[in-house]
Amino acid sequence: MSLIELPSTREEEWRWADPEAIAAAASLPWSDATENAADWWIDLPGARIVVRDGVVDQAASTLDRVTLRSIEAGDHALGQRATGPGWSLHLDTDAAAHPVQIVHISTGGANHLPSEIVLADDAVAQVVETYVGAGWANRYLRVTLGATARLMRSVRLLQAGGFTSLREDAALGTGASLVTIFLGAGQAGTRIDATIVAGAGAFADYGGALLTAGDQRQECAVAVRHAEPHGSSQQVWRAVAADRSTASLAARVEVARDAQKTDGVQSLRGLLLKRTATVNLKPELEIFADDVKCAHGATVGELDARALFYMQSRGIPHARAQALLTTAFVADALDRIGDNTVRAAFSADAETWLDGAL
Amino acid sequence: MLKIENLHAEIDGKEILKGLSLTVNAGEIHAIMGPNGAGKSTLGYVLGGRPGYEVTAGSITFNGQDLLELEPHQRAAAGVFLGFQYPVEIPGVSNVQFLREALNAQRATREEKPLSGAEFLKLAREEARKLDMDAEMLKRPVNVGFSGGEKKRNEMVQMGIVNPRFAILDETDSGLDIDALRIVGDGINRIMRAPDKAVLLITHYQRLLDYVQPDVVHVLADGRIVRSGGADLAHELEREGYAQVTA
Ligand SMILES: Nc1ncnc2c1ncn2[C@@H]1O[C@H](COP(=O)(O)OP(=O)(O)O)[C@@H](O)[C@H]1O
Ligand SMILES: [Mg+2]
Numbered sequence: 001m002s003l004i005e006l007p008s009t010r011e012e013e014w015r016w017a018d019p020e021a022i023a024a025a026a027s028l029p030w031s032d033a034t035e036n037a038a039d040w041w042i043d044l045p046g047a048r049i050v051v052r053d054g055v056v057d058q059a060a061s062t063l064d065r066v067t068l069r070s071i072e073a074g075d076h077a078l079g080q081r082a083t084g085p086g087w088s089l090h091l092d093t094d095a096a097a098h099p100v101q102i103v104h105i106s107t108g109g110a111n112h113l114p115s116e117i118v119l120a121d122d123a124v125a126q127v128v129e130t131y132v133g134a135g136w137a138n139r140y141l142r143v144t145l146g147a148t149a150r151l152m153r154s155v156r157l158l159q160a161g162g163f164t165s166l167r168e169d170a171a172l173g174t175g176a177s178l179v180t181i182f183l184g185a186g187q188a189g190t191r192i193d194a195t196i197v198a199g200a201g202a203f204a205d206y207g208g209a210l211l212t213a214g215d216q217r218q219e220c221a222v223a224v225r226h227a228e229p230h231g232s233s234q235q236v237w238r239a240v241a242a243d244r245s246t247a248s249l250a251a252r253v254e255v256a257r258d259a260q261k262t263d264g265v266q267s268l269r270g271l272l273l274k275r276t277a278t279v280n281l282k283p284e285l286e287i288f289a290d291d292v293k294c295a296h297g298a299t300v301g302e303l304d305a306r307a308l309f310y311m312q313s314r315g316i317p318h319a320r321a322q323a324l325l326t327t328a329f330v331a332d333a334l335d336r337i338g339d340n341t342v343r344a345a346f347s348a349d350a351e352t353w354l355d356g357a358l
Numbered sequence: 359m360l361k362i363e364n365l366h367a368e369i370d371g372k373e374i375l376k377g378l379s380l381t382v383n384a385g386e387i388h389a390i391m392g393p394n395g396a397g398k399s400t401l402g403y404v405l406g407g408r409p410g411y412e413v414t415a416g417s418i419t420f421n422g423q424d425l426l427e428l429e430p431h432q433r434a435a436a437g438v439f440l441g442f443q444y445p446v447e448i449p450g451v452s453n454v455q456f457l458r459e460a461l462n463a464q465r466a467t468r469e470e471k472p473l474s475g476a477e478f479l480k481l482a483r484e485e486a487r488k489l490d491m492d493a494e495m496l497k498r499p500v501n502v503g504f505s506g507g508e509k510k511r512n513e514m515v516q517m518g519i520v521n522p523r524f525a526i527l528d529e530t531d532s533g534l535d536i537d538a539l540r541i542v543g544d545g546i547n548r549i550m551r552a553p554d555k556a557v558l559l560i561t562h563y564q565r566l567l568d569y570v571q572p573d574v575v576h577v578l579a580d581g582r583i584v585r586s587g588g589a590d591l592a593h594e595l596e597r598e599g600y601a602q603v604t605a
Contacts, residue, residue: 328450
């Protein structure tokens with residue numbers, strides 16, 4: 001099988017990308033041992049959608065307000081492969097839907113699925129997605145938020161193998177709010193690509209935690225573009241890398257000439273659990289307006305040896321002390337999930353990962 | 359309770375403790391005084407098992423057990439408490455979580471059943487109250503944003519909660535004003551003054567010893583105990599200085 005064609009790794013956006021891993025995932029044999037969606041539902045009311053190898057399993061799903069239709073995925077190198085039948089959540093003005101949960105189960109090979117979330121003015125929605133199984137799961141999502149609409153998304157990448165690639169385009173209307181938090185705590189390769197365009201006074205919180213182990217590679221390449229004044233954004237990403245793994249975080253804030261009074265916070269931090277692991281950080285600010293506030297920080301380090309000994313001297317075993325410190329590190333990102341039940345589920349997944357990695 | 363014999367220890371290949379011997383019996387409080395750089399904190403860290411502090415000769419026996427064979431957390435479970443000269447800040451981990459984990463980990467190592475959240479909170483609030491620490495501080499991340507004095511008081515709250523058999527308190531008096539010094543001194547007496555417990559009180563100044571009467575005072579200089587005596591020795595040191603006494 002030929003390699004998945006991606007732009008050259010000489011191109012900035014793709015410098016840490018891993019096309020071989022995608023090709024390898026796409027050629028994983030289909031397996032009969034399939035994940036059970038019932039194991040992955042979080043205790044929330046609302047829609048429960050099961051996606052099997054890129055196809056919505058209508059018999060196994062409660063669609064609620066989600067509909068199925070054909071979606072055009074745009075021209076992104078990976079995202080464009082997901083053009084075709086997909087799922088769609090449309091909410092009218094002022095509507096508030098129950099949460100939508102989607103469990104994506106891959107059993108091997110490659111699967112592609114586009115989706116869209118369109119919230120009219122003042123509408124409110126929450127979407128929780130979980131990726132499990134193995135193979136190459138490739139997704140495209142277009143988010144369109146009307147004035148002061150609010151969308152909270154939480155995405156956990158828990159595939160036991162293969163690759164998950166997500167391409168997202170979001171457009172935020174005046175005063176709209178988009179919060180998207182990722183947790184990468186599986187064993188698959190990961191590529192998260194996103195472009196968020198924020199309108200006047202809009203708020204975008206886009207970040208998460210990527211936890212890598214073994215020879216795994218996970219990466220994100222995200223840009224928030226403030227096109228109009230008074231917008232604000234947060235990009236809080238945490239990477240934890242064990243063994244020989246690599247986590248790469250590339251996050252950009254762009255402030256257009258007219259986007260005065262923009263307030264952008266960018267915090268990229270990496271934690272190396274082993275000296276053989278790698279964390280790449282690439283924070284970028286591209287500011288064309290003069291009256292803006294953009295704070296950014298990027299650091300990579302190891303667990304604080306003094307704190308570890310302090311905890312041990314109080315009776316906490318070494319591995320548990322490492323887990324507590326790492327959990328605290330990751331919490332900076334996961335605490336941004338507003339729903340307590342969802343946050344608890346994600347934290348538990350992070351803990352499970354830590355138990356395996358430490 | 360504690361018997362240290364001919365202890366040699368080094369950091370980064372540099373010998374800091376050079377043949378230190380010391381015996382502390384149950385029911386006793388020993389003070390260790392000495393000039394800066396003498397090796398007082400090093401002794402505390404070696405007793406606690408801090409990585410990088412390598413014991414090259416000698417032995418440490420704690421209640422008949424070879425202390426050097428135990429991991430740091432096992433030493434804690436065996437009843438050893440190290441009060442830090444510079445307590446460490448741990449962002450993102452609350453005092454309550456930290457101490458409950460610590461106490462229950464010690465109990466698990468000793469094969470005792472864990473305290474529930476409610477039982478633990480009651481105990482923690484009680485100790486905080488006794489040491490005049492605002493119970494709200496229990497919810498805050500460990501030592502983050504605490505003043506020097508608050509950190510030291512927090513060490514004593516921790517000691518009260520884990521209730522050790524043997525405490526090494528490294529300059530717990532530094533950074534305390536006179537009121538706090540009295541509260542901390544009372545705390546040490548309340549928690550540790552018992553026939554089956556003992557304390558090694560590392561201090562640079564005599565003033566804590568006005569509140570916690572030592573049974574024995576040692577002078578540590580250049581990695582060894584160079585003099586030992588009764589409570590009077592502390593006053594002599596205060597009057598005449600280390601140079602005079604250790605000469
Ligand atoms: N991490 C370290 N690396 C090298 N030398 C150290 C280190 N920590 C302490 N020392 C040295 O060990 C000696 C004793 O230090 P310490 O035990 O802190 O003394 P005290 O507590 O009596 O003031 C000093 O000379 C100090 O410079
Ligand atoms: Mg010292």
